[in-house]
Amino acid sequence: MEMIQVKQRFGIVGNSPMLNNALETAIKVAPTDMNVLILGDSGVGKESFSKIIHQLSARKHAPFIAVNCGAIPEGTIDSELFGHEKGAFTGATDKRKGYFETVNGGTIFLDEVGELPLGTQARLLRILENGEFIKVGSSAVQKTDVRVVCATNRDLLERSRQGKFREDLYYRLATVPLRVPKLAERKEDIALLFRKFSSDFAETHRTKALDLTPEAQTLICDYPWPGNVRQLKNVTEQICVLEEGGTITAQTIAKYLPPVEPSLPMLLGKQENYGDGLSERDIFYKVLLDLRRDVNDLKKVVFGLLDGTQTQTSVNPTPVSSSSNPAAGLQISPSADTMKHTAIPPTVDAPVIIKHNPSENQEVEHEYIEAESYPATEDNLSLEEKEIEMIRKALDKNKGRRKKAAEALGISERTLYRKIKQYELE
Numbered sequence: 153m154e155m156i157q158v159k160q161r162f163g164i165v166g167n168s169p170m171l172n173n174a175l176e177t178a179i180k181v182a183p184t185d186m187n188v189l190i191l192g193d194s195g196v197g198k199e200s201f202s203k204i205i206h207q208l209s210a211r212k213h214a215p216f217i218a219v220n221c222g223a224i225p226e227g228t229i230d231s232e233l234f235g236h237e238k239g240a241f242t243g244a245t246d247k248r249k250g251y252f253e254t255v256n257g258g259t260i261f262l263d264e265v266g267e268l269p270l271g272t273q274a275r276l277l278r279i280l281e282n283g284e285f286i287k288v289g290s291s292a293v294q295k296t297d298v299r300v301v302c303a304t305n306r307d308l309l310e311r312s313r314q315g316k317f318r319e320d321l322y323y324r325l326a327t328v329p330l331r332v333p334k335l336a337e338r339k340e341d342i343a344l345l346f347r348k349f350s351s352d353f354a355e356t357h358r359t360k361a362l363d364l365t366p367e368a369q370t371l372i373c374d375y376p377w378p379g380n381v382r383q384l385k386n387v388t389e390q391i392c393v394l395e396e397g398g399t400i401t402a403q404t405i406a407k408y409l410p411p412v413e414p415s416l417p418m419l420l421g422k423q424e425n426y427g428d429g430l431s432e433r434d435i436f437y438k439v440l441l442d443l444r445r446d447v448n449d450l451k452k453v454v455f456g457l458l459d460g461t462q463t464q465t466s467v468n469p470t471p472v473s474s475s476s477n478p479a480a481g482l483q484i485s486p487s488a489d490t491m492k493h494t495a496i497p498p499t500v501d502a503p504v505i506i507k508h509n510p511s512e513n514q515e516v517e518h519e520y521i522e523a524e525s526y527p528a529t530e531d532n533l534s535l536e537e538k539e540i541e542m543i544r545k546a547l548d549k550n551k552g553r554r555k556k557a558a559e560a561l562g563i564s565e566r567t568l569y570r571k572i573k574q575y576e577l578e
Contacts, residue, residue: 155172155175155176155179155373156207158179158204159175162200162204162207162333163200164200164205164413164571165341165345166338166341166344166345167340167341167344168333168337168339168340168341169337169339169340170301170331170333170338171241171332171333174201174330174331174333175201175204177328177330178201178204178205178208178330179208181184181205181328181330181541182204182205182206182207182208182209183208183209183210183560184209185209185299186262186327186328187280187299187301187302187324187325187326187327187328188205188301188327188328188329188330188555189265189302189303189304189308189325189326189327189328189329189330190302190303190304190330190332191303191304191330191331191332192303192331192332192333192334193305193334193380193384194305194335194379194380194382195335195379195380195381195382195551196332196333196335196380196381197299197332197380197381198259198263198303198396199218199263199303201330201332202218202259202261202301202303203212203261203521205259205301205386206259206299206301209259209299211257211258211259211299212256213532214257214258214259215255215257215258215259216255216258216259216260217251217254217255217258217259217260217261218261219232219233219251219260219261219262219263220261220263220266221262221265221268222263222267223264223266226269229268229269229272230271230275230288231244231248231250232250233250233251233252233272233275233276234250234252234253234275234286234287234288235247235248235249235250235252235253235287235288236248236250236287236288236289236290237287237288237289237290238289238291240287240288241288241289241396244288244289250285250287252279252285252296252298252471253285253294253296255298256297256298257297257298258298258299259298259299259300259301260298260299260301260353261301261302261303262276262300262301262302262303263302263303264303264304264305264323264506265303265308266304266305266306266308266311266316266317268317270316270318273317273318273321274318276300277318277320277321277497278325279296279298279300280297280300280321280324280325281324282523283295283296283297283298284296300325302325308325308326308453309322334377334380335377335378335380335383335384336376336381339373339374342372342373342377342382342384343364343369343372343373345381345384345385345433346362346364346372346384346388347362349384349385349388349389349390350388350392353388353389353393354397357392357393359392359393359396359397360396360397360398360477361397362391362392362395362397362398362400363398363399363400363414364399364400364405364410365399365400365401365402366402367402368400368401368402368405370402371402371405371406371409372384372405373545375409375412378412378413381429387405387408387409391404391405391407391408399519411549415474438444441535441538441539444535446481458541460490475556507508512555518572536575538572539575540575540577542561543557543561543568543571543572543575543577544577546558546560546561547577554568554569554572
């Protein structure tokens with residue numbers, strides 16, 4: 153069947169390359185009996201693809217059932233999927249058929265398959281391997297002929313490494329992986345979907361059709377839509393009912409779009425991978441801020457060794473035996489063989505520096521002097537300005553609630569208070 157006919161028959165709206173690629177895969181695999189694993193975020197329409205696969209297969213006249221594995225309690229999911237005998241457990245007053253027995257000859261769609269308990273995963277693996285299952289409370293082996301289509305918004309391989317999903321089951325399910333793109337990955341389809349939904353809801357609720365201004369269309373196309381197609385559909389219905397149709401401006405749509413968490417560099421402390429969903433500029437500022445913190449920590453351990461030419465003398469942090477030496481804890485090697493001269497920039501708030509006068513065959517004299525007040529460099533100022541900007545944004549976003557702002561920034565509330573006082577942001 154042609155892709156255009158499939159879109160018309162199943163109400164698929166959009167022409168993005170990623171969507172077309174997913175549809176093409178579904179059309180090709182539908183006539184076979186291969187297991188399909190549909191991947192994609194929540195709300196992208198994974199169940200629609202399972203129905204396409206079933207309706208275009210030779211099993212289209214047999215039963216189809218969709219099961220949300222995450223919505224069934226762990227204690228009863230085996231009974232729901234495989235059935236049970238009378239008296240198998242408390243409350244089992246009668247014999248019951250499970251879904252795999254009910255849809256024999258048809259297709260079963262297991263949504264959120266990553267939520268299945270390990271025991272249930274072993275039972276499912278046996279069905280996939282040889283079509284056999286045993287009811288709860290029974291010892292008789294039964295056969296079934298069911299095509300299994302699964303969907304998940306989780307990384308099943310990662311869950312298998314964590315011991316939460318069977319690796320052998322993953323490779324059985326993912327005979328053909330099919331990825332449905334997020335709405336943010338198919339921006340060219342957002343305006344088309346909005347018009348389709350608004351037309352449907354205008355007819356359902358007997359309201360005027362919606363017409364978007366160019367600014368409003370730009371706004372909905374640039375919005376990330378974390379809830380994907382489901383969220384867009386809900387927002388469109390709200391606007392249809394509450395605004396009573398007509399021309400919709402960007403200001404009107406903005407009222408119905410919840411704010412999205414900004415990807416501030418300071419939030420990176422909660423992530424293991426710097427590159428996940430962040431711009432290069434955010435990563436750059438994060439690296440600079442981390443470097444600045446590391447330098448401040450280092451200053452607490454090693455004093456800056458600055459001479460007239462601003463060079464550094466190698467320092468070995470080994471204790472000195474003389475208790476009268478005021479520089480106990482630092483042993484300075486002034487010989488030419490061990491001296492390393494590396495230019496370093498002046499630190500902003502170094503507490504003390506060590507002035508030394510090494511000479512041959514003579515002990516080094518140590519003298520503590522107060523550090524000069526070194527001016528902040530242009531880089532330091534830019535980092536401070538960026539930090540102030542992020543704190544202000546977090547406070548504005550959370551309406552001045554410091555606890556919420558600290559959570560958004562990934563720092564403690566006490567640290568936020570100190571920063572506010574330091575930068576006079578009260």
